[in-house]
Amino acid sequence: MGLLKLLRSLKKNEKEARILVLGLDNAGKTTILKALSEEDISTIMPTQGFNIKALTQDGFKLNVWDIGGQKAIRPYWKNYYENTDGLVYVVDSSDEVRLKECVEELQSLLAEENLKNVPMLVFANKQDLQFALDAEEIMSHLQLMEIKDRTWTIQACSAVTKEGLQEGMEWLVKTISEKK
Amino acid sequence: MSTQNNPNQGYNSTPDLTEEEVQRISDGFKIISMKMKNAATGEVLWQCDDWNLREGEVKDVRFPKKILECSEVSRELVFQSGEEIKYFQLLQRIKFHGQEIESLYFRFGFVIPGSTNSWDQVIYADTEGMMPAEVLSGNLVVETLFMSGDTVVHRSFYRIFYE
Ligand SMILES: Nc1nc2c(ncn2[C@@H]2O[C@H](COP(=O)(O)OP(=O)(O)O)[C@@H](O)[C@H]2O)c(=O)[nH]1
Ligand SMILES: [Mg+2]
Numbered sequence: 001m002g003l004l005k006l007l008r009s010l011k012k013n014e015k016e017a018r019i020l021v022l023g024l025d026n027a028g029k030t031t032i033l034k035a036l037s038e039e040d041i042s043t044i045m046p047t048q049g050f051n052i053k054a055l056t057q058d059g060f061k062l063n064v065w066d067i068g069g070q071k072a073i074r075p076y077w078k079n080y081y082e083n084t085d086g087l088v089y090v091v092d093s094s095d096e097v098r099l100k101e102c103v104e105e106l107q108s109l110l111a112e113e114n115l116k117n118v119p120m121l122v123f124a125n126k127q128d129l130q131f132a133l134d135a136e137e138i139m140s141h142l143q144l145m146e147i148k149d150r151t152w153t154i155q156a157c158s159a160v161t162k163e164g165l166q167e168g169m170e171w172l173v174k175t176i177s178e179k180k
Numbered sequence: 181m182s183t184q185n186n187p188n189q190g191y192n193s194t195p196d197l198t199e200e201e202v203q204r205i206s207d208g209f210k211i212i213s214m215k216m217k218n219a220a221t222g223e224v225l226w227q228c229d230d231w232n233l234r235e236g237e238v239k240d241v242r243f244p245k246k247i248l249e250c251s252e253v254s255r256e257l258v259f260q261s262g263e264e265i266k267y268f269q270l271l272q273r274i275k276f277h278g279q280e281i282e283s284l285y286f287r288f289g290f291v292i293p294g295s296t297n298s299w300d301q302v303i304y305a306d307t308e309g310m311m312p313a314e315v316l317s318g319n320l321v322v323e324t325l326f327m328s329g330d331t332v333v334h335r336s337f338y339r340i341f342y343e
Contacts, residue, residue, distance in 0.1 A: 038222030
């Protein structure tokens, strides 16, 4: 498991890939990235800017950008869209109260010119929690079936148990490689 | 540490900043911490949370020798910026006995005003061809230039010892 393995699967076709991880604050974006790197996830602070995970090997690069999701930071998201090869949208599946906000943010992302045709992975995160909605319910709330202009998938996952993380990221990297 | 990417890939030209703008960015810029991790296991091998350097000062850092045995090391740098920066980029030069042996370039682009950011770079090491710790220790200096476009807003140095 891990990002290093992803880089290796990318290497055959790619020189560089930029993956952007977005979603509401508290969705689990930073925890997912730390978990993918086998790091401690017990002391993560709310992100007040960006977290970059950069991998370089033999001239091949994978850069993953996790941008803070608090309302005050969201207006800055657009500064990070350019040259994005893959989008990860993380949803807290246990937070029904904020689902509407989560849908609205996704809708406005999908309308962005700079993110046009960019493949998207939706992580239905926090599946370890008892009252989490399952991936199908999240899919219908987010109206994913109506997306026609890009390749997308939804993956149930938990950053705590790591279930689903690698599968989701592998799908995205593979999709990016095939698209170019 | 292995050879990284080509440093000659910065912005072609960016708008010039006024002296005051450069000063403001520079005053508001601060490195918060640095961590070295075994990228294969996530284990933290070394950490420093007190990175208060005066301009030009060289900081001595003491890494455990076993860092040299890791084939994948990850280095996490956390920094704050009070000001917005539009064309943020970094150039790092590693010198052995004063001679540059490696360089690393990274383009961040936009930095949010009042932000705390982290940059975690995984470095692949050639553990086979690695010089012994005794030879390297005290003779490696890392210079890091943080730039807004072509203008340096922060410069830091550290000298590596292995123990
Ligand atoms: N139970 C559970 N908690 C999670 C999961 N992922 C993240 N969290 C918690 O949710 C909170 C927010 O996580 P964080 O990664 O900071 O969210 P971000 O704002 O999207 O980066 C933290 O307390 C995490 O421990 C998950 O899969 N399951
Ligand atoms: Mg975060």
